[in-house]
Structures are given as structure tokens and as C-alpha cells.
Amino acid sequence: MCHCGIELDWLPSVIAWLDKWQTLITGFMALGAAFVALQPVRKQLALMRAQNNVMVRETIGHMITQLDQHRASLDEITGKTISEISSSLWHFEQYGPKGIDEWASATHSSFNTVQEGLKALFITAHDVAAVESQKEHLLAVSAELSSCLWDIVAPVYAVMWPEENTWTDEESKAADVRAVEAQKELEDRNAAVSLAIRQLREAYANQRAVLVRQLRVIDDGLLNGVALKET
Secondary structure, three states: OOOOOOOOOOHHHHHHHHHHHHHHHHHHHHHHHHHHHHHHHHHHHHHHHHHHHHHHHHHHHHHHHHHHHHHHHHHHHHHHHHHHHHHHHHHHHHHOOOOHHHHHHHHHHHHHHHHHHHHHHHOOOOOOHHHHHHHHHHHHHHHHHHHHHHHHHHHHHHHHOHHHOOOOHHHHHHHHHHHHHHHHHHHHHHHHHHHHHHHHHHHHHHHHHHHHHHHHHHHHHHHHHHHHHHO
8 A cells, every 4th residue: 555545555466477478568568659751751652653653654554645646647648549549440340441550550659658657657656566576567568559559560660661671581571461360469468458458457446445454544543542631
């Protein structure tokens, strides 16, 4: 009993209990202090993540805009010429190949412009592998169509400019045979180019969808961060 008359029989037991568990109690107190000290750090890390997400979101937004521009440019570069080739091939199929030499010459020139436009477009960006492979495929089948058109024109050029013609008689005959074969291949070559254009459009669209999903994930994270901050 203390001098004020209060019984303190329990005090030795408490002191003994504290002495026995002081290490554990000290550990809990240290953990509590560390938790309190970490709160400002957690807020700072959350702020840094939010800032990084904002920058990533801006980058993804630019990528989506670029994909949309490239898809529009693809249609602008190829649409008119491919449509005209398809229309002309239908005409030749219905009414015969009369005049196909002159047409092939003009079309070869215009299609070269298409090829140069595609190369200039594709070099401005390096996209994901799926898109890049479709770009390469489109350039490859475009080169085959251009070569097919030239094979039709080549014998005519040889006759028109004999001073520039170095073919032997056998080579001239082979060129004539190849010109006939090329006329038969035109429809398939043009169809291959049309298909490659559609596949590239789909690759652009698929990549855009992936980027949009990433934007939604980032936006959800930013919104959750704002909600947590408000609470």
C-alpha cells in the first residue's frame, strides 16, 4: 500500500509482465512509429505514380493520334489509284485487252507515286511488330504489282525506243511472252495489294484498341487516386 492508502499489490505483477514482454512491446511501438513515418512517403510515391501516369497517358494519346493519321494517309495514298486499277481491270475483262499497253504505262507511273508515298509514310514511325510486318508485306506486294505493270509495257518501250533496246531476239521474244503472262497476273497482283491494305488497316485498328485499353487502365488508376485523396 502506498502512502495515500491505495493498494498496489498488482504493481509487481505488471512490472514483471512488462519486463517479460518489453522486447515485443518495444517492437510494436517501433512498427507503429515506422507506419506513421511512412505515411508522407506513401503519399509522395502515390503523387509520383500519378504524375508518371499522366505523362504516359499523354504519350499514348499522341500514339493514338499518329495511328489515326497514318490510317487516313494510307487511304489517301492508295485509295484512288487502287480503285482505278480495279475498274480498268474489270473493263479489260469485259471488253478485251485493247489499249492495255498504254494503260499499263500510265498506271505504272501513277503506281510508282503510290509506292513512294507509302515508303515516305512508313519511315515516319516505327510501330509494333504486327503493324511493321504488314507494312513490309504491303510494300512487297506493291513492288510485285509495279513489276507486273512494267512487264506489260517493256516490249512496247523496246519498239518505241530501239536505240535504247539492247535485247537479243530471244530476249525480245521472252519479253513478249512475259507481257502476255503479266496481263493474266494483273488481277491477282492487284487483289494482293488490296488485301494487304485492308490487313494494314486492321493492324492499325488493333493497335489502337490496345492503346485505348491502356488509357482506360491509367484513367481508372488516376480516378482511384483522386478518390483516395478525397477520403
